[in-house]
Amino acid sequence: MQTPDDAAQLLDTLQDDNQCDLAETLRRIVDWLRPDNPRNVAPVIARIESLTLALQAQPEVRERLRERLEAGLEDARHLTLYTGVGLFSRKGFFREAAELLYERINPRPMERADLRDVLYHVFHDPDDAIWVSALPDDAWSRLLGALGCLSGEHPGVLDRARSETLYALEMLSIWIAAEELEPELLRLDPSIAERNSAFVAQEREISAYVRDYRAWLQDPGHERMDDAHARVLLEQCGDQILRLRRRAITHGSSLSLTHLLERLDQTLSRIHKLLDLLEPREEAHTRATAVGVFRELVTASARRHGLRALWQDNIRLVSRSITQHVSDTGEHYITRDRGEYLTMLRSGAGAGLIIAFMALIKIQVESLGLSEGWNALWVSLNYGLGFVLIHILHFTVATKQPAMTAARLAAAIEENERGTADASKLADLLVRVGRSQFAAVLGNVGVALPTALLIGVLTAWGFGTPILSGTEADYLLDGLRPIMGLALFFAAIAGVWLFVSGLIAGFFDNRCAYLDLPGRLREHPLLQRLLPTTTRHRLADWVGYNYGAVLGNFLFGMLLGMTGFVGYLLNLPLDIQHVAFASANLGYVTASESIGVFTFLLFLVFVLLIGAVNLWVSFGLALYVALRARGVRIGAFDRVLKAYGRHLRRHPTQFLLPPRGGEAQEGDEAPPR
DSSP states (O other): OOOSHHHHHHHHHHOTTOOOOOOHHHHHHHHHHSSTTOOHHHHHHHHHHHHHHHHOOHHHHHHHHHHHHHHHHHTTHHHHHHHHHSSSSSOOHHHHHHHHHHHHHOOOOOOBBBBHHHHHHHSSSHHHHHHHHOOHHHHOOOOOOOOTTTTTTHHHHHHHHHHHHHHHHHHHHHHHHHHHTTTHHHHOOGGSEEEEHHHHHHHHHHHHHHHHHHHHHHHSSSOOOOSSHHHHHHHHHHHHHHHHHHHHHHOOOHHHHHHHHHHHHHHHHHHHHOOOOOOOOOHHHHHHHHHHHHHHHHHHHTTTTSHHHHHHHHHHHHHHHHSOOOSSSSSOOOOSSSHHHHHHHHHHHHHHHHHHHHHHHHHHTTTTTOOHHHHHHHHHHHHHHHHHHHHHHOOOOTTOOHHHHHHHHHHHHSSTSSSSOOOHHHHHHHHHHHHHHHHHHHHHHHHHHHHHHHHHHHHHHHSSSSSSOOOHHHHHTTTTOOOTTTTHOOOOOHHHHHHHHHHHHHHHHHHHHHHHHHHHHOOOHHHHHHOOOHHHHHHHHHHHHHHHHHHHHHHHHHHHHHHHHHHHHHHHOOOOOOOHHHHHHHHHHHHHSSSOOHHHHHHHHHHHHHHHHHHHHHHHHHHHHHHHHHHHOOOOOOHHHHHHHHHHHHHHGGGSSOOOTTOOOOOOOOOOO
């Protein structure tokens, strides 16, 4: 049907169609309001003003619309609107996705008395969520007021709305109380099954509140209890959910648990908003609350029309399930003072020594003339076992920690009440991240390069033959060229694997805690027969502390080693470049060929560029996932860059060296000693 050009024409169309019920009337109004560009709400605001003026100019039309809306709303069912829209389903992703697909192919008949179905029918465009969210509250208030939805013109509708809201409030409260029997929650905290838990207590209080409120509706002279005590118990439920989230970090999480805790949070928030609607307050406050709830429901309803919103919600839950378990098994975090900085430097130096030998082994393996598959396997094992050895010795591979520091940054942003970053604090954290990684890079490069150079010189002196032939040296040197040698592209690939390895470590640490692997090993029947108690407990503690890091480091090495083989299979130029190995290769090339001081310094700069790409690709990906997992954003990035620049001008040395007095801030984590 063609959309009317102006408000008067819209009203004429609605007035002439006597078969137009509540759902169809609202749909036509929203179709008329819907902008061509969902991000530009100025036309919507103008149309609302036009419609308001047209209704004021035609009171008889407004009265007819009021009667039509009243007839539909007096018998409307609200329950599924409040309990099903904007709350995570209990069905799970795959079942809900299948149902959505089936609904698109063969939609079920619309229940015209169900406000959830009415909302789905009215806001049927997937882009409706964009402009509905962007439209100011006062614009919605004017529209609803013009239609008589926010006044006392519908006493029957108001009574029905209160009754249905009370029913929904009671059902949501029962849901929360029932969730305490979930095995996932009982695993984290068995005490929530006690009789006086906050989950059960709030249900009793809400039930009493609903009964008293209904009595007050029947007899306005009845002294009605307020919702203060109910809100206190709801806050206690919120505190309990926070405690469960913290326990999930140490006891292990799962996608179903993350989904459950998120749903509990959403349900608590919905109960608070329904209480806001029920409590008699100033008309302006009640109107603002009603509009806010309306916008939230409309936005959630519009997002449901496609699989994209469901996919995004579940990806966020998966990301949070992985990133919330921050592994501290041998990983190094943000340095805050000179002691921690020197510890990072020494740790990086130790890794640099081992990496020089790992690079030598790789050179020797590739000189054996093995097939591509066997060569990739041995190179991968060299990387993987070498990284595991570095971890066991408590050394640090440069750029290996971004997933952990990114999670810290995302948590700092989440702490902001508005869900956006404080530019100055975020810039300060970025400075410390960069400084910490500089220490690790300096330790790796400062030891790997001279060690490789020394090994090359001693080999040439002792055996009379350089480690690298002229062809091999030229190949390694060309591989360090940023553009012609694709070094920066290969460094970005390594950065992706660095990011993935952080997720792998977090995933396996989470599984270790979730399954209580140390406890299983301590009580394992076979180990009890084979090992003494002390040894068994030490083994269990070691596995609990190192499980994720060992697997993450080993699989990181396998990913690095297999990249070139995948490129060979696909006939694509794929390889990796990591700053530590690039510096060792430069050392071996320098020992094998006379390349000159200028060329050496130039390629040293290339090595540092590789390190920068390693760091910022892995850090950027990790920060993106951590932010998406928490549903927060950085905000205006230019403000962060300006704050970063101000910090550079005021404290230029702090980009490379920590201040003497340290700069520890609450909530930051120190590197493990």
